[in-house]
Amino acid sequence: MSAMSSNNWSRRSLFRAAAGMAAAGTLAACGSNNGRGGGSGSGKNLVQYFHAYGEAGTEQAIKKYAKAYTKANVTTQWITGDNFEQKLFAALLTDNAPDLFEFHPQIQLVKSGQVADLTDIISPVKDDFNQADIASHTVDGKIYGVRMIDDPQFFFYRPSLFEKAKVKVPTTLEELIEAGEKLTTSKVKGLFLGNDLTPLERPLIWAAGADTLNEKNEIAYHTDAVVDGLKQLRKVFTSGNLLLGAPADWWDPSAITQGLCAIQWCGMWAMPVMQKALGDDIGIFPFPKVGSAGKPSVYNGGWSMFVNAKGKNVDAAKEFVKWLWIDQKEYQEDWSTSYGFHIPPRTSLAASATKLKTGLPAEGVKLFTDYGHFDNIGWTQAMIAAWDDVMANVVRKNGDPEAALDACDKKVNAELKKLFG
């Protein structure tokens, strides 16, 4: 009997303990890991989303800036992995959506009412911003995001290997292909254009003298020169001179710093790491022109801060964006030049940033100025995905360029119709 009683008691205890743990777990879940601030400080709780930058110290820097803000508790979700876009889009549909987030200017965010109008906080300093940045964030006269950094992308190369192989800096796509062939050895590939070649899509279009969309928001990429460029890229892909399947993709400098390739497509953010690893043995050049009517191109990527228009704290979020990305010039310069190299979108900051005034960074700024192309706000994620398919089907799978572009046109036109009617 006593044993039975004891068993009964154990089961009850077990049940109670389990129920208690479940309740405690539920309460704990309410209070942690939900992206919200602890609420210990004064003011509102704000959540901001950032993708994981590769440069060391960036996460700590963003959290340091947020901590310095006294009018709200700002929590940072540092999202690792390379599907930041998908995570962000999904989160924006929920009650746990971030109050502010970094992304690229894309019109579908405006049309679907997901981003707040920031014209009032930018207008007073509008003239101090790179005007191309302002234009790429503007729809119907309203500005929907504050640019944090401009990220030019171009080719990095090893001058010592060029000298050894007697190769000159390429000025045409044909010369680039030829250089890749001459620079390839048993251990070093001539070129690294990213594992899926997608970073070259827009530079290729611009270098061929075309554009993604024209002023009327119509397709402008479907030209003979672009078709020729795709065919040439297919030749490079099958030449055996291209580094394929690298453990780290194009945005990471390790392919060139580890001696796996002589030329790599990458961004200016990686310049400090390359200089540290290779010293002076590093140079840059733009995407060379494609066809006789083309001209060199540099992709001016970058990240901007947006406020979730459907969030619960729109005004507080706008106030924080103004404080950090408009008023705090010291933090903006720190963010642009202390980790990787980026060009500050504020012209006054870009002019005064000492680290960008000499040497290779200054060359990067010059390429940005001379050959840079900014994103068109009408060129959306769905259109980018349609062009990813072109690159996959034509260059990697040997499909017919015209057929692939026709299929892309169909998708892009459907998107344009939905966005612009």
Place this chain on the structure above:
Amino acid sequence: MSTTTARGVAQPAPAKVSKDRPRRGLGASSTLNFWLFTGPFLIGLVIFVFVPIGWSIYLSFFEARFTVSPSEFVGFDNYVQILTDADFLHSLVTFTVFAAFIVPATWGLSLGLALLVNRLRFMRAFFRSVFFLPTACSYVAAALIWKMSIFNGVRFGLANTVIGWFGVDNIAWLANPDPPWYWLVIVTVRLWLQSGFYMILFLAALQNIPRELYEAAAIDGAKPGWQTFRHITLPQLRATSTAVILLLLIAAYQAFDEFFNLLKKATWGQPPLVELYKMALGENQNYGVGSAGAVVLTMLICVVTLFQGKIMGFGRGDESK
């Protein structure tokens, strides 16, 4: 202990009476116990399975871009769009190819491992654990290890190092679809991850086969090895094999993690779930068409499962063998 109630037999002592009374608490009601233990799971099932399925069916009849609370009814337009979408249709072909590889390969490997482990005279528990351990690994983690360490395209990748010993040039396992080496990467990672689990199922089934069958066969002159395996072991494993194949087929339909992580920005090797993810949660944010695709896929899985059950006799029970 007597439980008789016959007249004249001494009644049990009070303590014994109280012992036979229904106990309070957990033993008080089997209905209560049933709800206590299944209730939380049923609630979870309703919230996380049935409500989303219902919402998905609802969304599939609406124009729902960038929203899950749509207002524009479009009838069957989303179904027409998904059923004429070349990428989605191609994803069904991809699934078929994948299932054709992975189902028999996993079945064969897990059965082979079970036979080997079952025959071990010592360290059986060790090897059983070794083969089962990969089951605990995340598909994402395994896919990244396969992609970045074993099957990367550079000279120091494990696979390229090994083939390099035989004078073979580096292969871009995942970057180049021609030849389609990516299937080797995808199939091996899934084989590594799931064979251990199915091995355990086969092992349990093998240990349930009566030894008398083998002894009787030996007396009748059957040779050990292939002959007994074919005529005794394999037929005895029929129920388990059917269940394993069914589970493998469903798992193949649900394939997502390794494809998503191994074949980024590819137009080949995209199974249905990846296509639907791209359609609904990816760049397109089209929840209406994505939901229509999910409904189509669910119906397809149901039809294939029922068809497979019909052919292989799943659920008929021992009497039908």
